[in-house]
Amino acid sequence: MDVADLPGVPDWLPDHLRDDGIEELYPPQAEAVDAGVTQGQNIVAAIPTASGKTLVAELAMLSAVARGGKALYIVPLRALASEKQAEFEQFEQYGLEIGVSTGNYESDGGWLGDKDIVVATSEKVDSLVRNDAPWLEELTCVVSDEVHLVDDGQRGPTLEVTLAKLRRLNPDLQTVALSATIGNADELATWLDAELVDSDWRPIELQKGVHYGQALHVEDGSQRRLAVQNNEKPTAAVVRDTLQDDYDEDGNLVEAGGSSLVFVNSRRNAEAAAGRLGSTVRPHLTSEEEAELADVAAEIRGVSDTETSDDLADAVEQGAAFHHAGLARGHRELVEDAFRDRLVKVVCATPTLAAGVNTPSRRVVVRDWRRYDGTAGGMQPLSVLEVHQMMGRAGRPGMDPYGEAVLVANSHDELDELFERYVWADPEPVRSKLAAEPAMRTHILATVASGFARSRSGLLEFLEETLYASQTDETGRLERVVDDMLTYLERNEFLEIDGGDGEARSASKSSGDEPRDELDATSLGHTVSSLYLDPMSAAEIIDGLRDWQRSAAESTTADSDGGFTTASELADEQAAAGEADPDDISALGLYHLVSRTPDMYQLYLRSGDREEYEMELYEREDELLGPTPSEFEDDRFEDWLSALKTARLLEDWADEVEEDTITERYGVGPGDIRGKVETAEWLLGAAESLASEIDTDAARAVSEARIRVEHGVREELVDLAGVRGVGRKRARRLFEAGIGDRAELRDAAKPVVLAALRGRRKTAENVLENAGHRDPSMEGVEPDSDVDVLDDDPRDRDEDGVETGEDQSSLGDF
Numbered sequence: 001m002d003v004a005d006l007p008g009v010p011d012w013l014p015d016h017l018r019d020d021g022i023e024e025l026y027p028p029q030a031e032a033v034d035a036g037v038t039q040g041q042n043i044v045a046a047i048p049t050a051s052g053k054t055l056v057a058e059l060a061m062l063s064a065v066a067r068g069g070k071a072l073y074i075v076p077l078r079a080l081a082s083e084k085q086a087e088f089e090q091f092e093q094y095g096l097e098i099g100v101s102t103g104n105y106e107s108d109g110g111w112l113g114d115k116d117i118v119v120a121t122s123e124k125v126d127s128l129v130r131n132d133a134p135w136l137e138e139l140t141c142v143v144s145d146e147v148h149l150v151d152d153g154q155r156g157p158t159l160e161v162t163l164a165k166l167r168r169l170n171p172d173l174q175t176v177a178l179s180a181t182i183g184n185a186d187e188l189a190t191w192l193d194a195e196l197v198d199s200d201w202r203p204i205e206l207q208k209g210v211h212y213g214q215a216l217h218v219e220d221g222s223q224r225r226l227a228v229q230n231n232e233k234p235t236a237a238v239v240r241d242t243l244q245d246d247y248d249e250d251g252n253l254v255e256a257g258g259s260s261l262v263f264v265n266s267r268r269n270a271e272a273a274a275g276r277l278g279s280t281v282r283p284h285l286t287s288e289e290e291a292e293l294a295d296v297a298a299e300i301r302g303v304s305d306t307e308t309s310d311d312l313a314d315a316v317e318q319g320a321a322f323h324h325a326g327l328a329r330g331h332r333e334l335v336e337d338a339f340r341d342r343l344v345k346v347v348c349a350t351p352t353l354a355a356g357v358n359t360p361s362r363r364v365v366v367r368d369w370r371r372y373d374g375t376a377g378g379m380q381p382l383s384v385l386e387v388h389q390m391m392g393r394a395g396r397p398g399m400d401p402y403g404e405a406v407l408v409a410n411s412h413d414e415l416d417e418l419f420e421r422y423v424w425a426d427p428e429p430v431r432s433k434l435a436a437e438p439a440m441r442t443h444i445l446a447t448v449a450s451g452f453a454r455s456r457s458g459l460l461e462f463l464e465e466t467l468y469a470s471q472t473d474e475t476g477r478l479e480r481v482v483d484d485m486l487t488y489l490e491r492n493e494f495l496e497i498d499g500g501d502g503e504a505r506s507a508s509k510s511s512g513d514e515p516r517d518e519l520d521a522t523s524l525g526h527t528v529s530s531l532y533l534d535p536m537s538a539a540e541i542i543d544g545l546r547d548w549q550r551s552a553a554e555s556t557t558a559d560s561d562g563g564f565t566t567a568s569e570l571a572d573e574q575a576a577a578g579e580a581d582p583d584d585i586s587a588l589g590l591y592h593l594v595s596r597t598p599d600m601y602q603l604y605l606r607s608g609d610r611e612e613y614e615m616e617l618y619e620r621e622d623e624l625l626g627p628t629p630s631e632f633e634d635d636r637f638e639d640w641l642s643a644l645k646t647a648r649l650l651e652d653w654a655d656e657v658e659e660d661t662i663t664e665r666y667g668v669g670p671g672d673i674r675g676k677v678e679t680a681e682w683l684l685g686a687a688e689s690l691a692s693e694i695d696t697d698a699a700r701a702v703s704e705a706r707i708r709v710e711h712g713v714r715e716e717l718v719d720l721a722g723v724r725g726v727g728r729k730r731a732r733r734l735f736e737a738g739i740g741d742r743a744e745l746r747d748a749a750k751p752v753v754l755a756a757l758r759g760r761r762k763t764a765e766n767v768l769e770n771a772g773h774r775d776p777s778m779e780g781v782e783p784d785s786d787v788d789v790l791d792d793d794p795r796d797r798d799e800d801g802v803e804t805g806e807d808q809s810s811l812g813d814f
Contacts (some may be wrong), residue, residue: 001030008038008063026052028199035195038063042194046185049392053178057143060176069140122159147177151430157439184429203397212409221615252332258362260346270322273348278318303330304670306660323349326669360396385427432468442486449521449529456517494525531686535755537597544593544625549696573777585701593652596643613641654708724770745771755787
């Protein structure tokens with residue numbers, strides 16, 4: 001189909017596509033247009049990676065905007081949101097407004113109301129629905145990228161429920177779902193009332209095979225020699241072969257060497273493989289590439305002062321890199337950019353990189369096809385869908401003549417198994433995970449609190465619109481799970497049910513009477529839903545805060561007369577005593593409280609950790625909020641210790657322990673620290689709101705703990721660190737220079753501030769302006785020579801001594 005023949009699109013789009021070199025649509029794109037994607041029809045497009053799914057989405061969204069509507073593009077990852085925003089900003093030259101929203105779950109995103117196209121994660125869209133974002137009702141088109149992730153146990157239920165809610169909010173909403181090829185795309189299409197575009201067409205050929213011995217065995221039955229030389233590993237042989245230029249008999253270059261993406265099953269294996277493969281890559285680098293890679297490595301070292309950062313930089317200098325969730329965002333972005341620019345020739349990654357980030361390569365090597373599964377207690381094979389997602393990264397249109405995906409076998413039997421299991425196999429069907437308790441309790445509360453259902457029957461009616469309902473044939477299971485979750489939510493004071501308690505409802509149901517089923521979220525339930533908390537996390541936090549309040553009151557009463565006190569006397573004495581002292585709550589106690597919630601991914605206990613943290617527990621048990629489980633309750637006690645380990649990491653960060661010390665002490669990467677800190681900051685903010693909701697005296701202490709972990713500072717720096725532009729290290733320098741808080745900074749002598757901030761005039765001016773200084777200008781000001789900055793970091797300046805701005809003043813600078 002010629003782009004000039006596109007129906008329903010803006011007048012400028014055909015010329016824009018031609019300027020980008022697109023004269024005709026790919027066959028799957030043309031099929032989507034024939035199915036009505038530019039005319040408001042629902043579409044499920046199940047087509048391979050690199051086959052033009054993004055253009056299908058753009059056609060839907062741009063035609064919707066041309067009709068006076070508004071479009072939403074849902075992605076599974078924050079990194080993908082930024083990538084898509086950058087892609088869609090090309091349309092701003094035609095007057096369109098593009099917005100992106102991925103954080104702050106308590107916001108209604110009102111500023112997005114003026115945008116024509118909004119990019120957001122499914123979690124953010126879910127929170128926008130919960131917080132009644134008014135512009136959602138204006139949507140006329142929603143695109144769900146990587147929709148097969150409804151199969152994911154963590155993110156899937158949120159995407160599934162969010163799509164169901166958006167479709168209910170806007171009955172005429174056009175839904176476009178994009179996916180890799182899956183086993184049951186027709187079921188997704190039926191669920192979404194959509195036309196199915198199911199194709200295996202790719203713009204360049206993807207060859208799949210298995211390397212074994214000295215040969216690459218290809219899916220068409222052919223073999224090619226791919227020798228393993230000397231003592232090299234098979235993966236190194238495949239990477240070396242990919243890098244080599246191909247010449248004809250006359251010495252003419254037929255095909256230049258390409259890049260490789262190697263998938264392994266753990267972070268440690270990714271780092272080790274990248275270190276080894278650097279020696280394979282380096283001989284193939286030009287002197288210009290070596291110089292550019294040295295610059296990239298220097299940037300990587302500037303992201304964080306950790307062993308992980310140094311190891312990554314060392315690998316990058318040799319043209320190799322690793323990529324996993326333990327890296328800081330800056331690390332990942334530098335690696336991805338250098339790989340796309342073909343500077344880095346090989347990236348060793350965990351499977352997370354296969355989830356949509358644009359990093360194609362000539363060859364994909366799936367080295368590890370098993371990974372550890374804690375629920376199964378051992379190594380388990382990856383799914384076919386996951387392996388095919390990895391394989392789909394092979395081949396970049398316009399740069400590679402073909403793509404090649406290679407699994408690695410260690411025996412002849414494994415060679416046969418890999419062909420049967422992955423190369424020739426179809427992906428598994430996608431199955432809803434909504435019926436799992438954590439997902440159901442969260443989304444039932446949100447569905448009631450946001451007004452999508454006001455009765456049990458209405459709730460069941462809404463849930464009948466989900467993929468789960470369309471896939472299950474187990475009679476009565478949905479009702480049973482719903483009733484169990486309603487009972488839980490009622491007992492924890494999140495819902496009120498007009499029909500008695502859970503036992504009464506069950507009795508009336510068993511007797512054949514129709515239970516009275518009006519549902520109403522309590523004030524506390526509304527708060528929990530808008531905070532985007534798992535209700536079990538909220539219950540844990542509330543119980544912990546109430547336990548502290550009760551213990552503080554009992555302690556006050558015991559101190560007053562030391563005798564027995566009745567309940568009524570206790571109430572009187574609590575009132576007489578006034579507020580409990582929030583200083584009695586330690587930061588560690590609060591960090592431990594939020595670390596034991598389901599919303600915090602705890603650090604696991606390594607070999608030898610149990611004894612260390614048992615000792616820590618016995619020494620600091622009085623600081624923890626809530627009763628410690630018995631050591632004979634194996635699972636609960638283990639979780640309690642894991643939460644303590646996580647809390648200790650947060651405490652170290654808030655005590656200004658250096659990042660490299662934390663990564664070594666806890667066996668984590670800088671990205672893990674960031675993830676834990678961001679989650680703790682969010683959960684402590686939620687705890688602050690809950691403390692006010694349940695009328696405890698803990699809000700001040702929780703707020704201080706939140707600010708400390710947000711900025712990574714001790715108590716004395718809380719006020720200073722809250723000034724925008726100050727953060728962790730600058731706050732310490734200002735404090736050491738004699739400036740103790742915001743008020744003192746506002747009136748501080750400018751030479752002292754300039755000296756404390758290492759002579760950075762622009763930084764000093766911004767800090768003083770944010771603090772409210774009456775004259776923040778640093779013109780003509782010289783640093784006070786009596787101020788001694790002890791921790792000057794050479795990474796903050798280039799070789800000529802000029803400041804680079806890489807101050808790491810806060811966690812956001814990692």
